[in-house]
Amino acid sequence: MNIFEIEKASEELKKKIKELKEFSKLQNIDLSSEIEILENKLKELQRDSFKNITPWDKVLLARKIERPTSLDLIKRIFDNFIELHGDRLYKDDAAILGGIALLEGKPVTVIGQQKGKNTEENIKRNFGMPHPEGYRKALRLMKQAEKFKRPVICFIDTPGAFCGIGSEERGQGEAIARNLFEMSNLKTPIISIVIGEGGSGGALALAVGDRVWMLEHAIYSILSPEGFASILWKDASKAKEAASLMKLTAQDLLDFGIIDRIIKEPIGGAHRDVDETAKSIKQSLVDELELLRNLDIETLLNSRYEKFRRMGKFLE
Numbered sequence: 001m002n003i004f005e006i007e008k009a010s011e012e013l014k015k016k017i018k019e020l021k022e023f024s025k026l027q028n029i030d031l032s033s034e035i036e037i038l039e040n041k042l043k044e045l046q047r048d049s050f051k052n053i054t055p056w057d058k059v060l061l062a063r064k065i066e067r068p069t070s071l072d073l074i075k076r077i078f079d080n081f082i083e084l085h086g087d088r089l090y091k092d093d094a095a096i097l098g099g100i101a102l103l104e105g106k107p108v109t110v111i112g113q114q115k116g117k118n119t120e121e122n123i124k125r126n127f128g129m130p131h132p133e134g135y136r137k138a139l140r141l142m143k144q145a146e147k148f149k150r151p152v153i154c155f156i157d158t159p160g161a162f163c164g165i166g167s168e169e170r171g172q173g174e175a176i177a178r179n180l181f182e183m184s185n186l187k188t189p190i191i192s193i194v195i196g197e198g199g200s201g202g203a204l205a206l207a208v209g210d211r212v213w214m215l216e217h218a219i220y221s222i223l224s225p226e227g228f229a230s231i232l233w234k235d236a237s238k239a240k241e242a243a244s245l246m247k248l249t250a251q252d253l254l255d256f257g258i259i260d261r262i263i264k265e266p267i268g269g270a271h272r273d274v275d276e277t278a279k280s281i282k283q284s285l286v287d288e289l290e291l292l293r294n295l296d297i298e299t300l301l302n303s304r305y306e307k308f309r310r311m312g313k314f315l316e
Helices: 003-027 032-049 055-063 070-077 119-128 132-147 165-169 172-184 200-204 225-233 236-246 250-256 274-293 297-309
Strands: 079-083 096-103 106-113 152-158 190-199 211-215 219-221 261-263
Touching: 003 032, 055 190, 055 219, 055 236, 070 096, 070 106, 070 152, 070 274, 096 132, 096 274, 106 132, 132 152, 132 172, 152 200, 165 172, 172 200, 172 297, 190 200, 190 274, 211 250, 211 274, 219 250, 225 236, 250 261, 261 274
Parallel strands: 106 152, 152 190, 190 211, 190 219, 211 261
Antiparallel strands: 079 096, 096 106
């Protein structure tokens, strides 16, 4: 079964379980054994189906409208989040949000690419595709974090940077390149987490970190499977086949050394239990930041440099 068939079957079982519980309560009949059978069947369906999930299923999961956004996670992980706006050059970009927050009482700077939950929100957030002013806002907040010695935490969830004429005229490529350059030498710890889609340079502009993590069913790649199929076979309908070739899953990227950790999701995906997902991310952040804060700046920067130099294989 593909991801949509799993979702449909799960919802049908949940509906039956709910109806049985309501009927049992209304008629004062003990149906606990029947309910238990259905609940076990639901758990088995979700557990077994997600053991052999395909790369294309992961793409669908990563894009799912119900999947937790950066803002969903920020509200659950951090305290006293204060959002800061604008790049001080052009305008505010709603596709990237950022500000100051507390993590277990310690100040951090949080930056995230933000998608919407419906059409209206997606139009406001430009479907999570930042303009150059979004990346410049992110860099402004990173430099502020460096000044005040706050760790930077980035949540990545974008199909890619917006490629409209206006963005190109305002220097989209330069803005992304500037972020890569500045982050490589930012004198404060950086942790980047791919929570949904991590598409192309639009994602990489927030991913030059001391630690790069991914949620279990997130994806991270040079472009979308549809774009890959269009270039390679001149046929976007072969996106499913492209997804298998691209090695875009968290498991593939951990094997290649592109990322450092996979954060497990609840059975069925992060949207099934956002609180549990946020709890897992929070604990990982607390533990890792404790280690990174204890490193002197020179060691931190050298380790970051070596981390990215080790990526890839080449012949001299």
